[in-house]
Amino acid sequence: MSEVRYTKDHEYVRVDGDTGTVGITDYAQKTLGDVVFVELPEVGKAFVSGEQAAVVESVKAASEVYAPVSGAVVAVNSALETSPGAVNEDATGAGWFFRIKLANAGELGGLMDESAYQAFLKTLD
Amino acid sequence: MLNNQGRPTAPSEAPRRARKTFTSNRALQIEEALIFEIGDACVTGVDIDEPAPFQPRLGAHERTSAIGLPGLSEPETMRHYVRLSQKNYAIDSGPYPLGSCTMKHNPRLNEQMARLPGFGDVHPLQPQSTVQGALELIDRLAHYLMTLTGTHAVAMSPKAGAHGEMCGMMAIRAALEARGESRTRNVVLVPDSAHGTNPATAALIGFDVRAVPARDDGTLSLEAVKAALAPDVAAIMITNPNTCGLFERDVVAIAEAVRAAGAYFYCDGANFNAIVGKTRPGDLGVDAMHINLHKTFSTPHGGGGPGAGPVVLSERLAPFAPVPFVRRSGGAFSLVEHARGGQAFGRVTAFHGQMGMFVRALSYMLSHGSDGMRQASEDAVLNANYVRVCLSDAMSPAFGERACMHEALFDDEWLKGTGLTTLDFAKAMIDEGYHPMTVYFPLIVHGAMLIEPTESESRASLDLFIMALRDLALAAKRGDTERFTGAPRFAPRGRLDETRAARDPVLRWTPKKPVDEPKTVE
Amino acid sequence: MRYLPLTPGDRQSMMQRVGVAGIDELFADIPADKLLRAPLDLPRAKSELEVSRMLGALAGKNVAASAVPFFVGAGAYKHHVPASVDHLIQRSEFLTSYTPYQPEIAQGTLQCLFEFQTQAACLTAMEVANASMYDGSTGTAEAVLMAHRITRRSKAVLSGGLHPHYADVVRTVSHMARDEVVSLPPDARASEDIIARIDNDTSCVVVQNPDFFGNLRDLAAIADACHAHGALLIAVFTEAVSLGLVTPPGDMGADIVAGEGQSIGNALSFGGPYVGLFATRRKYVRQMPGRLCGQTVDSEGRRGFVLTLSTREQHIRREKATSNICTNSGLCALAFTIHMTLLGEAGLKRLARVNHANAVKLADMLARVANVEVLNDSFFNEFTIRVKGDAAGVIEKLAAGGVLGGVPVSRLLPGAGLDDLIVVANTEVNTDEDREAFVSALQGVR
Known part of the structure; x- marks a missing residue:
């Protein structure tokens, strides 16, 4: 069973065992608008949680994507290089950014779960 | 004598509806293909005689590949570019109220002066004895710029505003180096209301950028600046009047605090047009400020350049000005082109700067005179306030009743509930024959609309503009959304798909690939 | 002032509409002691005729490239523009x-x-x-x-x-x-x-x-x-x-x-x-x-x-x-x-050939002048010559004789030990007469 956690910067991490799949939330893709480019990290690169790991661009905005948890990148979604629109169409599915091997599963406790994130979104408008 | 040919004498009574034409042209709006689609590599519009046979000295470096450049005869060239020009809006065709851009009238005398052979047809490396008039012109323009700003020196060579910014920040870095503090002072303070070039410039030359929170009106409080001033601060970059069109009330106290903390005050001079002849940045404590000659001093914008961005410098930065600079001795002028022995920080461009723009700017200054330049600023400020007041009940001014300088800022509060955005409103202005104002800038105001009418608009032009915007605002409020969401309808093109342009960029024309042979089906 | 459309009457009624009695009320955010009360000490407004006379006089003090035999290049080139x-x-x-x-x-x-x-x-x-x-x-x-x-x-x-x-x-x-x-x-x-x-x-x-x-x-x-x-x-x-x-x-x-x-x-x-x-x-x-x-x-x-x-x-x-x-x-x-559209590929190539042909002609002429050496094995429309003595002085003397004969390398590279070099450019604008004038002036310098 996988569990999904969220950051206040609207990244999500879906955890399967010791691997987390990272992307931006549906709310984030709507706010950004049509995504035109995603800059992905290199496989093997290690990040500390909160470090900039990727960049997502729409026509009028560029936004940093931060690693929600610490760890090394084990895979990136290179399909986004040719079809960045997948982020808009399916942010939490085909629009994932990269997979990271969790260095410290304890960090997940500091992130929001689904209901906490939904409550957080309500505070934004 | 009679109308024997049967010519109709009254307009047709058939209803005028838009319909498709065979050519896709619409009377004066004529579709025009790319030169690569209509030209031919064998055609030329310039008559040049083939040289007599000779022995080339190219070594083994002759170009053998085809270049792929189509040519057109002169009449075809004229028609091609005239037709393209007719798809552009321009100051000469109507108001261009782009906030922070100062789209004022471009006098044609300036163009004529810049094309005098003595200015337009002189080479930057001719012997200095043959260009004394050109050097004198640069010297005189420098004198005007220093007098208008109350400063001690000016670096003339920067090619545009952002280039001037870079030059000014380099002078600050050089001054810090001379003080032995360039390693310890590496932070530049930039208000979050600043124009994007400010942080970009600071970062480009290796400074770390620290944001200073602005008040809601984009101005800075002395307390916020003081809180941010630390021993690692090299400089602060402030736009004054700021990007919201307001003058920084506390600028003198801020300048004093910055100086007392051992840092420098860089002023972005993009909005200088509001205060020419009304106050001098040097008197306010500014150490360096670039001047966009293409904004304040009327050199044409040319569809996005060329500009010119001389930087005035305070006494403490003056020694670090880059080469080249003009030196006057008696009646003779000379160019100092090398930094040897001096403290000049280096060179920011080949040659001596945008001479063509210098001539135009001086022509503007001579024409206006000190009285006219002061009047121009007063008119620019009056026009902006007139627009602000006349629209304040129809739209929502960003800062209530507060007077503005040369540009009036509105937010999108008044559009709430209409389902329309600032962008929709801007595009509907196009159908009314106006270039939209600056939108979504400054970033700190939601759905910003920044209107800078400049001093070039007459009362009648302003009144019509105001009435048109009021009519649009009323339409928006009464739910006539169709007028907005489909706009522009009457422009040469409808809204363009920017997402498509960015996702799969087509940045040049390429010949169509030959059609593949039909594959045989197995 | 010919560039300012507002009339004094407009200004009065607009200020009334804005709700200020005088223009300086709109400049109230400028600290009072920093607000200028009168125009700065610069000349007052001038007519188009006056400005064109003044700038025309300044322009007249410069030697235009088309007015003389002209061989200056080194990063900027004199070409004919249609x-x-x-x-x-x-x-x-x-x-x-x-x-x-x-x-x-x-x-x-x-x-x-x-x-x-x-x-x-x-x-x-x-x-x-x-x-x-x-x-x-x-x-x-x-x-x-x-x-x-x-x-x-x-x-x-x-x-x-x-x-x-x-x-x-x-x-x-x-x-x-x-x-x-x-x-x-x-x-x-x-x-x-x-x-x-x-x-x-x-x-x-x-x-x-x-x-x-x-x-x-x-x-x-x-x-x-x-x-x-x-x-x-x-x-x-x-x-x-x-x-x-x-x-x-x-x-x-x-x-x-x-x-x-x-x-x-x-x-x-x-x-x-x-x-x-x-x-x-x-x-x-x-x-x-x-x-x-x-x-x-x-x-x-x-x-x-x-x-x-x-x-x-x-x-x-x-x-x-x-x-x-x-x-x-x-x-x-x-x-x-x-300009490129007017030239097209055919015109650009021909223009380039004319430039090269002219430069070859000049290089051959200069190579025959005593104490002048052409350094380049290959070149396009510009090459470097070595003269006897101070190149900057030679260029000044040529200029005094009405020929702009190139750029002394020392102007851009002082102290590099290249004081006897001149970079010479030759484009389609130069005629045989220009080249002859250059050569004979150079012969006259020594």
């Missing part, structure tokens, strides 16, 4: 429009930029080009910064044949950004071994072709050496007409090309405004500085053009932008495009 070019760029719709931020009413400017980008890419034989830079020198400095971003290294190696001003600009920017620069000594004979200076820390090598002294260079071997070390080759040119006859940088493996486009469509104008050409490989386009115009469609499916990839730029990216550039050199780029 009359229609200047007419077209002075059309209001081109001259007095802004950056095309509202593409629906700026398709004219945008389509011209698209044509310019394509022409620049074709000319340099590169995959993509941007909508122009300020000039060749600032474009070269931007190319170095771009190479640093791509390679994540920070050392540039500059050829001794790079225009000295360009090298100074690169060194100034690099010093400020705390990047390393290795500058090879000036080299009039193009004999430097730049490949030996490339190592695994090298970000880029900057080589000009034709070089500052007029020599033609083979960049292919340098490109190979760069790529073997993970570095990029930046090819620079100052004479765009040369690309009609000389192997283009893209055919020799260049990764970034920065050049000066003044020669095509633009006046000498004492050094500016000019127009920088900037081209690269498609894979580096997101690291490119400056504006880019791209093709798309409008709401009705018709082809149109927009500024694109603007997330690289300062107004969105702020301190993370690829460059701080806002303006390009739009109108100069337009002049370039129109």
